[in-house]
Amino acid sequence: MNALTHSSKFATMLNVFGRVAALAVIFIGFGFIVPDFAFFTAGNVENILMQSAVYAMCALGATMVIITAGIDLSAGSMIALAMVITAMILNVDGSQGPMVETYPTLWPIVAIAGGMLAGTCVGLTNGLLITSLRLVPFIVTLGTLQAIRGLAKGVADNQEISPPTNWLYHQLMFPVQGRTFNWQIVPWGVWATLVAALFAAALMRYTRLGRWIYAVGSNADTARLCGVPVLRTKIMVYAMAGAFAGLAGVLEFSKLNLGQPTGAVMYELYVIAACVIGGTSLMGGVGSIFGSVIGALIIGTLNAGAQQAGWPKWVQEIVIGAIIILAIALDQLRHRRKA
Amino acid sequence: MIQPTYSNLLSMRDVSKRFGPTVALDGVDLTLKQGEILALIGENGAGKSTLMKVLSGAHPPDRGQMQLAGQPYMPRNPMDARQARVAMIYQELSIAPDLTVMENIMLGVEPMRTPACLGIIDWPKMRSVAKQALEQIGHPEIAPDACAGDLPIAQQQLVEIARSIALGCKVLVLDEPTSSLAKQDIDKLFAMLDQLRKQGLGMIYISHFLEEVRQISDRFTVLRDGASVGEGITAQSDNAQIIRMMVGRDVRDLYPRSTHIAGEALLELKAVAGNTKPKRASLTLHRGEVLGIAGLVGAGRTEMLRAIFGLDAIQSGQVRLATYSGHATPAKRWAQSAGMVSEDRKTEGLALGLSIADNTTLSDLKGLGPMGLVLPSRQQQATLPWIQKLKLKCESPAQAVEALSGGNQQKVAIARLLHHDVDLLLLDEPTRGVDIGSKAQIYQLIDELALGDGSRKPRAILLVSSYLPELLGVCDRIAVMSRGVLGEARDVSQWTEHELMMEATGQA
Numbered sequence: 001m002n003a004l005t006h007s008s009k010f011a012t013m014l015n016v017f018g019r020v021a022a023l024a025v026i027f028i029g030f031g032f033i034v035p036d037f038a039f040f041t042a043g044n045v046e047n048i049l050m051q052s053a054v055y056a057m058c059a060l061g062a063t064m065v066i067i068t069a070g071i072d073l074s075a076g077s078m079i080a081l082a083m084v085i086t087a088m089i090l091n092v093d094g095s096q097g098p099m100v101e102t103y104p105t106l107w108p109i110v111a112i113a114g115g116m117l118a119g120t121c122v123g124l125t126n127g128l129l130i131t132s133l134r135l136v137p138f139i140v141t142l143g144t145l146q147a148i149r150g151l152a153k154g155v156a157d158n159q160e161i162s163p164p165t166n167w168l169y170h171q172l173m174f175p176v177q178g179r180t181f182n183w184q185i186v187p188w189g190v191w192a193t194l195v196a197a198l199f200a201a202a203l204m205r206y207t208r209l210g211r212w213i214y215a216v217g218s219n220a221d222t223a224r225l226c227g228v229p230v231l232r233t234k235i236m237v238y239a240m241a242g243a244f245a246g247l248a249g250v251l252e253f254s255k256l257n258l259g260q261p262t263g264a265v266m267y268e269l270y271v272i273a274a275c276v277i278g279g280t281s282l283m284g285g286v287g288s289i290f291g292s293v294i295g296a297l298i299i300g301t302l303n304a305g306a307q308q309a310g311w312p313k314w315v316q317e318i319v320i321g322a323i324i325i326l327a328i329a330l331d332q333l334r335h336r337r338k339a
Numbered sequence: 340m341i342q343p344t345y346s347n348l349l350s351m352r353d354v355s356k357r358f359g360p361t362v363a364l365d366g367v368d369l370t371l372k373q374g375e376i377l378a379l380i381g382e383n384g385a386g387k388s389t390l391m392k393v394l395s396g397a398h399p400p401d402r403g404q405m406q407l408a409g410q411p412y413m414p415r416n417p418m419d420a421r422q423a424r425v426a427m428i429y430q431e432l433s434i435a436p437d438l439t440v441m442e443n444i445m446l447g448v449e450p451m452r453t454p455a456c457l458g459i460i461d462w463p464k465m466r467s468v469a470k471q472a473l474e475q476i477g478h479p480e481i482a483p484d485a486c487a488g489d490l491p492i493a494q495q496q497l498v499e500i501a502r503s504i505a506l507g508c509k510v511l512v513l514d515e516p517t518s519s520l521a522k523q524d525i526d527k528l529f530a531m532l533d534q535l536r537k538q539g540l541g542m543i544y545i546s547h548f549l550e551e552v553r554q555i556s557d558r559f560t561v562l563r564d565g566a567s568v569g570e571g572i573t574a575q576s577d578n579a580q581i582i583r584m585m586v587g588r589d590v591r592d593l594y595p596r597s598t599h600i601a602g603e604a605l606l607e608l609k610a611v612a613g614n615t616k617p618k619r620a621s622l623t624l625h626r627g628e629v630l631g632i633a634g635l636v637g638a639g640r641t642e643m644l645r646a647i648f649g650l651d652a653i654q655s656g657q658v659r660l661a662t663y664s665g666h667a668t669p670a671k672r673w674a675q676s677a678g679m680v681s682e683d684r685k686t687e688g689l690a691l692g693l694s695i696a697d698n699t700t701l702s703d704l705k706g707l708g709p710m711g712l713v714l715p716s717r718q719q720q721a722t723l724p725w726i727q728k729l730k731l732k733c734e735s736p737a738q739a740v741e742a743l744s745g746g747n748q749q750k751v752a753i754a755r756l757l758h759h760d761v762d763l764l765l766l767d768e769p770t771r772g773v774d775i776g777s778k779a780q781i782y783q784l785i786d787e788l789a790l791g792d793g794s795r796k797p798r799a800i801l802l803v804s805s806y807l808p809e810l811l812g813v814c815d816r817i818a819v820m821s822r823g824v825l826g827e828a829r830d831v832s833q834w835t836e837h838e839l840m841m842e843a844t845g846q847a
Contacts, residue, residue: 206712208704215701218690225650225679225687226702226755227670285692 082249087259123242
């Protein structure tokens, strides 16, 4: 019996190792394509980590959704809405001038909470629509993909919102690697993503809700038979996906200190690709948080590499698309051979 | 139809197949003559499905020879097998539910108008070929234009057989074709197989049910642990002989029976009616009692269990479980110490992709870690005693359920009720598709649970089964459901198989 426990642990390790190896190959590959070895600099690695952090943060929730055999297409729009709401809260004027200047430490925290709450509300709406109207998640979130983008534009009055400068901009996603080494290594936003990932992974692995999420995705009828509150579990999952998308919106906002209602377009597709590259099955029941984080890093590296290789935009797009398909095909092939 | 005769239509010699370290087939010898039905018998995991996959070309064998109609037969893929006119009817039907009957019959071999390169379907020809195939199997009443998904399961199976006939198959392999059929449909199926036998077709009939084997087959071959261990002429062998070959030992006392002492009433149904079924069901089940529910497939037995467990709504009537009689949901029922084993373990009973430990503990994840957390290691620990108790063959509690054989999967579904330590067990066809060794263990367990011991009070068991010997073997009382109406429960000594059947078909 011990033999299998070990061999299945070994298989899991091999799974993780394979993905890390793929990430390394892509990174090193672009390192040689990009002129002057500029890809290997600390500043560039930091840049990739910052961009990947946005995808990864959002992918934490998306992984849970996909494990329940659902899908969330509204992630990009939720990120845009969260950016706008965060910016608007930072712009609020109090009696003694801008609130962010009266409470320089506290007020940005309120803004973070606001962005996260905005995402959570949208996610909750997704979950309620899916469960109460018994519609497939693809259709509901295809609808909210449009509707929330519209809402973000309407709330922002079709403008980019530029609040006064604040610590979100200086600390959360501001590069720390200049000429000299900095012990913070990466911006706080990247650390925050790592902490959120550990939280999400623990939730999936060590809590009842986590077991329920896997069970609902693996076989919803069995889950119901076993007394699992299937609908409530789904609502929770979409709400959490909204919360993580909201946090991803805060990160995206912090990069430029700008609330862009037209930002984060197509991010939902990067995020879904990150999950799938990370080994999450669109059929549900299978997947891991760490796989998705590695998937997000792969997507981030691909984007940065293709951009810096100096290829025209259309070549970048074709190359990234091809690599995503290749990565997933290789993974499937490996699984099939194992079976 | 005149066909040349060969001494053997199909023969296999020393066919072997291994998957990595596992030996699936280890020297199978088998012969099939024209115009005969050969029963292939064996416990789950004996290698029947692997043998079928070798025949169909899905898994080429590592060793051994096969001959078809005097020619070497070595299919490398299912297309080869099809061209050699060897057809398979799997347990899981492969019907395209949205296509019509004739489209299903002619799927992949659609007749074309000339010139064929234009790919225009010759509909009149398609219809006539399909009609002819349906006539040949003796079921001209199935309309070629009907939507296949609208047909009952039994007719969908006939459509699949008609597909093989339209292809002109010489060898037809059927894998437990009766597993989802009601009694009348089984009789119809057997009449049809008999007709095909007279037309000279050779058939391999895979089944667990010795009664069926006896009824339909001319000869039998027994598989055990991947090897053919015996064969014979059905009419000249008795069941005990065949069972001995299957399990490699005597299975005496298949139905252990202790004297159960009925305690207080745990479950009471008063004129319960569901949305369509059941129409009227009343019963009382006591602690320490095994109550059997007999009846035809579709009589409303499963619906009654689902209504009791809160999976389906109740229209009228009352269900009382111990002291509770309000609205029921599965979660509430578990909390009230009731558990259910679904008749359909693949689509409802088990989450196949998840581990044994996850499936066993899913309904009760409390106490598996500090602060309400659920630690996978504790889940596995909690599962181990049940694996041992039920003699569940697996590599570890972390193994995915889909890797287990049918009998062992069923043990996982039952282990869930033991883990939850329920007082009331609702078992819907708990031994369907389960090998005879596991069946004996399940009967033993039911007996033990109803008996109780010093540390645990007796439990109450409601057992729905279509297998009459099993009901008569393990139940204390039996009630029959006919067309949605549950009859009176009578002591098992007052029933015979014949009487149960008469009441089930509404002739009593």
